[in-house]
Amino acid sequence: MWFKPHFANLTNLLPKNPFGYIVLHITIPISMRFNIHRSFFLPAILFVGLVLVSCSEKKAETTQSETTAEITAEAKSDQKIILFFGNSLTAAYGIDPEDGFAGLTQQRIDSLGMDYRVINGGLSGETTAGGLSRLDWFLEDKPDIFVLELGGNDGLRGINLTETKSNLLKIIDKVRSKFPDTKIILAGMQIPPNMGQEYAAEFTAMYPAVAEEKNVTLIPFLLENVGGIPELNLPDGIHPTEEGHKIVFETIWPYIHSEL
DSSP, X not given: OTHHHHHHHHHHHSOBOTTSOBOOXXXXXXXXXXXXXXXXXXXXXXXXXXXXXXXHHHHHHHHHHHHHHHHHHHHHHHSEEEEEEESTTTTXXXXXXXXXXXXHHHXXXXXXXOOEEEEEEEOTTOXXXXXXXXXXXXXXXXXXXXXXXXXXXXXXXXXXXXXXXXXXXXXXXXXXXXXXXXXXXXXXXXXXXXXXXXXXXXXXXXXXXXXXXXXXXXXXXXXXXXXXXXXXXXXXXXXXXXXXXXXXXXXXXXXXXXXX
């Protein structure tokens, strides 16, 4: 009987709802905690599953892309190479490189269904000395045809032609020492008589001399029917326009075609 009064006193202290029942506050957080976990557990599993599927799809796409790139690289590596190695004329200064004679060569080859890839190794302002120093970088892969177009800037700068000729010979020797079977074509150049008639004449004669000494194919004058004609050159009077490059291409194509 002693418990009843104590219980009565305790119940009087506890809050009641309108129905007269004692409210147990402890059940509320327990119930909420359980509902929170239950509410988020399933969506969390679904989210993780979607992430994993997405990652798997991305990995598959990446693998497929890498495989395609490898196949493309292998196909390119099987192609024979025509390397144009020169200055701003080769680089098609002032116009889209695809419209220059090197780019037009690739277009003609593609139209004939021939398995060759043209590499444009032209650099504006390049001299024979500069070309010799950067040649190794272009000889990582074997060029089946090597078109050498350098010397024009040497002549315009009045560089000693003994040095220019020596550099041309060294370039040819370096190509042949690494790839003896590479066919070499030397593009001849001419310059205006700014440095004097004697210098200009010696410059013109240098290319046939190099071609004969090294037994390489010579294009007598790269800018035949283009050089000195204002309407076929840019305002600087040195670099061909798109129309000028078309003529240059027709000049060099027979020499290239005969080596294919």
